Amino acid sequence: MTTSTAAQLWVRRFHPVPEAPVRLVCFPHAGGSASYFHPVSARLSPAAEVLAVQYPGRQDRHREPMIDDLAALADTLADVFDDGDGRPTAFFGHSMGATLAFEVGRRLEARGTELGGLFVSGRRAPITRRDEREHLKDDRGLLDAMKSLNGTEAGLLDDEDIVRMVLPAVRNDYKAAETYRYVPGPDVSCPVVALIGDEDPKVTVAEAERWREHTSGAFELKTFRGGHFYLNVHHAEVNRLLAESLAVIATGG
Numbered sequence: 001m002t003t004s005t006a007a008q009l010w011v012r013r014f015h016p017v018p019e020a021p022v023r024l025v026c027f028p029h030a031g032g033s034a035s036y037f038h039p040v041s042a043r044l045s046p047a048a049e050v051l052a053v054q055y056p057g058r059q060d061r062h063r064e065p066m067i068d069d070l071a072a073l074a075d076t077l078a079d080v081f082d083d084g085d086g087r088p089t090a091f092f093g094h095s096m097g098a099t100l101a102f103e104v105g106r107r108l109e110a111r112g113t114e115l116g117g118l119f120v121s122g123r124r125a126p127i128t129r130r131d132e133r134e135h136l137k138d139d140r141g142l143l144d145a146m147k148s149l150n151g152t153e154a155g156l157l158d159d160e161d162i163v164r165m166v167l168p169a170v171r172n173d174y175k176a177a178e179t180y181r182y183v184p185g186p187d188v189s190c191p192v193v194a195l196i197g198d199e200d201p202k203v204t205v206a207e208a209e210r211w212r213e214h215t216s217g218a219f220e221l222k223t224f225r226g227g228h229f230y231l232n233v234h235h236a237e238v239n240r241l242l243a244e245s246l247a248v249i250a251t252g253g
Contacts (some may be wrong), residue, residue, distance in 0.1 A: 004080065007136075010077065011034075012035075012053075012054050013052075014041040015045035015050065017048070017049040020046060020087070021047075021087065021088070023048060023049045023050070023051060023129070024048050024050050024089075025053065025081060025101070026050060026052045026127070026206060027091065027092070027098070028055065029094045029097050029122070030094055030241060031057075031058075031146070031173050032094075032095075032097070033055070033059045034053060034059070035052075036184060039239075040183070040239060043239040044239065044246065048246045049227055055067070055216040057169050057172060058166075066169060066172040066173075067172075068095070068179075068225075070099060070180045074107055074172075075107070078107035082113060089115060089116055090117040090119065090246060090249055091104065091116065095123075095177070096186070098121055098122065101118060102120060103126075105118050105188050106188050110186055115189050117192075117246075118188060118192045119192065119193045119196050120193070120211055121196070122195055122197065122202060123203055124208060125207060125208065125214060127182055132176065132178040133233060134174050135171050140165075143163060143167070145174075145175075149227065149229060150227055154210055188217070190215065190217050191219070192211050192214065192215040193221075193222060193241075194209075194222070195212045195221075195225045196208045197224055197226035198223050198224065198230075199225075200230065224238075232237040
């Protein structure tokens with residue numbers, strides 16, 4: 001599979017801007033899909049081109065087998081984004097996507113491709129550990145866990161057809177996130193910005209602070225009011241932060 005073919009499979013460009021001076025690659029949360037970042041793409045275009053990762057097993061890739069191992073996903077995506085694009089590139093990942101963005105970033109940097117920045121949202125640092133086993137629960141238990149995070153409109157999760165459609169991807173991704181184990185080694189050298197909600201049951205301030213241990217570059221922690229999906233409420237603030245940061249990255253600052 002060529003790099004261009006792989007990109008067509010794994011990447012969605014909702015507002016293509018090949019001439020943009022900087023690009024942002026977005027990694028969805030567990031059970032999420034590329035379309036979650038359509039509003040981000042609309043907001044940041046044309047100053048930046050937004051690329052959203054589409055995991056297999058959902059939306060237009062629903063017939064493909066899913067991958068429940070973050071290391072395997074990171075290996076594949078490192079090849080996809082080791083494309084010689086030449087433009088400064090930053091990564092943004094939410095929840096499981098934050099860990100995945102980090103793992104892809106450290107693989108690229110090991111190959112000599114440095115990121116312009118890494119934005120990790122709603123996720124504890126890789127070096128921290130929790131004993132989480134949501135993926136082992138029955139369907140009702142997993143559904144209750146999803147509802148507790150308020151990421152999807154409650155009414156949608158009461159629709160049996162929708163639940164039947166999304167639950168396999170959620171269980172797969174929860175397994176990937178919960179069985180992930182950080183392997184010590186070179187991390188990243190780019191600036192890292194951690195963003196969390198102050199009432200997020202999935203990450204504490206102390207756990208988010210430890211992201212600073214994964215970069216030799218600058219670190220900053222941004223806290224917003226809200227839970228795991230704080231960015232659904234504070235999307236304007238988050239998009240403004242991204243726009244300002246990407247403008248600096250575009251100029252090599």
